[in-house]
Amino acid sequence: MMIAIMSVYLALLFGAVWFGLIRFNTFWKSSPLILLLFLNLALFIPMGWGxxxxxxxxxRNAVSIVPDVAGEVTEVAVTANTPLKAGDVLFKIDATPYDAQVKSITAQLKLSTTRLAQMTQLYERDAGRGFDVEQRQSEVDQLTGQLQAAQWNLDKTVVRAPADGYVTNLALRKGARVANLPLSPAMAFIDTSxxxxxxxxxxxxxxxxxxxxxxxxxxxxxxxxxxxxxxxxxxxxxxxGQAQISGTAVAPKEIxxxxxxxxxxxxxxxxxxxxxxxxxxxxxxxxxxxxxxxxxxxxxxxxxxxxxxxxxx
Structure with a gap:
């Protein structure tokens, strides 16, 4: 832009001198340098902060997909660089052991609930102890919590997209074994939301x-x-400018x-x-x-x- 402005000015100056509109004296000879200095001081240098x-x-944010449960991958439901919506299935893990755990705890909870009802009925008829009722209630509460945790694990065998985006550099395949370790992500997810x-x-x-x-x-x-x-x-x-926690004194470095x-x-x-x-x-x-x-x-x-x-x- 500086070159363009100076070129236009020099063309106008040459034309004015050619047609005799101005005398080509010392002032007009030095005017391009004056204009150059003026443009730098009044326009181009201030333009840097104006x-x-x-x-x-x-x-974009990249999310390392680490499953919450470990197991064998039974299905990879995505392809690389294909747009996905939040909640879409990424891959599935063999749910057999987690489903079995849910069924086992459900059966125990059903039995404990029946025993609690029986003990409560006996207590209300003054034929049982309050301690037995509290003990059975404690068993029911514990099994209910275990069932919730087991159901959560079962649900997490289906790994879903955390947001809108896509999976890139996909290497996961059916039959691979994944672990719920942060240092072993199964895939990289790019968040486009x-x-x-x-x-x-x-x-x-x-x-x-x-x-x-x-x-x-x-x-x-x-x-x-x-x-x-x-x-x-x-x-x-x-x-x-970031200070980090350290057990040593400040280490001088080049600023x-x-x-x-x-x-x-x-x-x-x-x-x-x-x-x-x-x-x-x-x-x-x-x-x-x-x-x-x-x-x-x-x-x-x-x-x-x-x-x-x-x-x-």
Whole structure:
């Protein structure tokens, strides 16, 4: 944009001198340098914080699917990268031992309930002891709790999608054995119910960014187009400023100035759902300052969007 403005000015200056409208004296000879200095100080440098620009990234939460019960997989009901709804079946585990446990506890509970009714009847007729009634009631309560736990285990033999999304890098097959250990996930599930777009902004340009400000993003995944959005929040911490629990004294390390991260919500929610995780782009945030620079930034961003047709980086 700086080159374009200077080119237009030089063309106008040359034309004015050619047609004799101005005398090509020392002032006009030095005017391009004066204009260049003025544009930098009054427009392009302030544009950094009035309409900051930075790289954008689309990311989604990944859920490691770890079953709550262990056993042999009897069915894998999904295929990789196929959209799923929350509650859809992912895979099933052999329910035989868990079903047997439910039936066994149910039979014991039925017997204990009958004995409780008999003891209660005898106690009401003054032919039994209150202790026996309390003992049978305790057995019934314990078996009821065991039955609930056994039924929960039986229900968990059917593993379901925790949210809208899809399974990726699927290697699980029928006959495999899965365990309820957090270090042994059965599959990776990508949650698409919430699409997050973050923008990195240099610290020197982030001073005026606030929630609710207008954002425009040009994604390389969709070249030639610019999408609008709003600033949701500015993340209040980066890894370099994080203090971690340790039994040692502070270890000196090189301090680096890293960008701050701004979270953005796109206006077009349907388009946001279609964006693949890892999609990149360039974003511009329009603050309440240096509004005249917004026009220049909008033009520059659209140039980036057009160049995305040929620029893979």
């Amino acid at each position: 309409a900051p620009q930075g790289p954008a990234l689309v990311f 919430d699409t997050r777009v973050v923008v990195e902004i240099n610290q020197i340009d982030a001073r005026y960014i606030a929630p609710g400000q207008e954002v425009e993003i040009a994604f390389k995944f969709v070249p030639g187009r610019v999408f609008g959005g709003k600033v949701e929040s500015i993340l209040q911490a980066v890894a370099t 680096q100035t890293v960008p701050f991260v701004v979270r953005v919500k796109l206006d077009d929610e349907e388009f946001a759902k279609r964006l693949p995780a890892g999609a990149t782009g360039t974003a511009a945030i329009y603050t309440e300052h240096v509004r005249v620079s917004h026009i220049i930034r909008r033009v520059l961003l659209r140039q980036v969007a057009i160049l995305d047709y040929v620029n893979p980086f």
